[in-house]
Amino acid sequence: MSDAAGHQSGYALFLDFDGTLVEIAPRPDAVQVDPTLVPALERLRDRLGGALAIVTGRPVTVIDAFLKPARFDVAGLHGVERRVDGNLTGGRAEDHPDLRAGVERLHAETARYEAVLIEDKGASVAVHWRLAAPGDAQAAEAIVKAVAHDLGSAYRLQLGKAVGEIVPASATKGHAIRAFSEAAPYAGRRAIFLGDDRTDEIAFASVNEDGGISVRVGEGETVARRRLASPAEVRALIAAWAEGAPIDPETLPPA
Numbered sequence: 203m204s205d206a207a208g209h210q211s212g213y214a215l216f217l218d219f220d221g222t223l224v225e226i227a228p229r230p231d232a233v234q235v236d237p238t239l240v241p242a243l244e245r246l247r248d249r250l251g252g253a254l255a256i257v258t259g260r261p262v263t264v265i266d267a268f269l270k271p272a273r274f275d276v277a278g279l280h281g282v283e284r285r286v287d288g289n290l291t292g293g294r295a296e297d298h299p300d301l302r303a304g305v306e307r308l309h310a311e312t313a314r315y316e317a318v319l320i321e322d323k324g325a326s327v328a329v330h331w332r333l334a335a336p337g338d339a340q341a342a343e344a345i346v347k348a349v350a351h352d353l354g355s356a357y358r359l360q361l362g363k364a365v366g367e368i369v370p371a372s373a374t375k376g377h378a379i380r381a382f383s384e385a386a387p388y389a390g391r392r393a394i395f396l397g398d399d400r401t402d403e404i405a406f407a408s409v410n411e412d413g414g415i416s417v418r419v420g421e422g423e424t425v426a427r428r429r430l431a432s433p434a435e436v437r438a439l440i441a442a443w444a445e446g447a448p449i450d451p452e453t454l455p456p457a
């Protein structure tokens with residue numbers, strides 16, 4: 203439904219970052235943001251009455267750096283932190299002393315595997331093995347699994363694309379989308395969530411349950427109902443919606 207100015211009132215759009223808005227790169231800091239993306243996201247946010255948020259495993263500050271000068275609503279660290287209308291909550295490293303000790307252990311135990319990267323995000327941590335030799339990748343995965351196990355039930359292991367992350371157990375992208383949906387401008391709108399990874403499957407399930415529309419980007423088994431082939435297709439869709447094309451996610455190809 204749209205008003206005379208073309209604003210769409212029916213949908214709220216939630217977007218994963220890596221593998222959805224941008225192509226996967228060899229290292230977390232090597233991601234390239236298409237120059238047309240940010241202006242299109244800003245126009246689309248306006249069209250959706252502000253109901254557009256990034257839902258990512260990255261910290262909010264990192265998303266700001268990639269998408270500057272814009273500042274979007276963001277759920278960062280898989281929902282551990284959330285910024286709505288400029289107000290940031292959650293994600294304080296000092297609230298996670300056990301995790302901090304776990305990060306030290308990860309550094310110590312992976313030090314001999316040169317191409318294994320530790321991405322310390324304060325209130326969560328990722329161990330990356332994309333650039334590692336197969337044997338080293340296996341060792342890195344075993345280490346992050348052991349550290350996550352030893353941290354106990356307050357934390358969970360989140361496996362993704364050549365990465366294992368340790369995240370506070372209470373946070374998921376599904377919870378983050380539901381939290382956004384409790385207040386304006388998101389409340390009362392039908393959620394659309396686009397994501398590409400195992401971490402996004404949790405949110406696809408809850409979005410489906412709540413009557414929203416889940417869209418898997420790329421290949422792989424999924425509980426999502428719709429599919430787009432690549433981040434390039436996602437950006438083309440965002441550009442079209444930003445320019446006024448009808449926002450009708452039910453017409454996207456089935457998953």
Ligand SMILES: O=P(O)(O)OC[C@H]1O[C@H](O[C@H]2O[C@H](CO)[C@@H](O)[C@H](O)[C@H]2O)[C@H](O)[C@@H](O)[C@@H]1O
Pocket residue numbers: 218219220221225226227228229230231233257258259260321328330332362363364365367399401
């Ligand atoms: O929730 P997302 O926005 O999809 O973030 C998930 C993780 O993405 C990043 O790692 C992945 O992308 C990197 C850059 O393309 C790639 O090098 C890596 O292999 C992928 O796993 C990011 O570094 C993590 O912090 C995010 O949690």
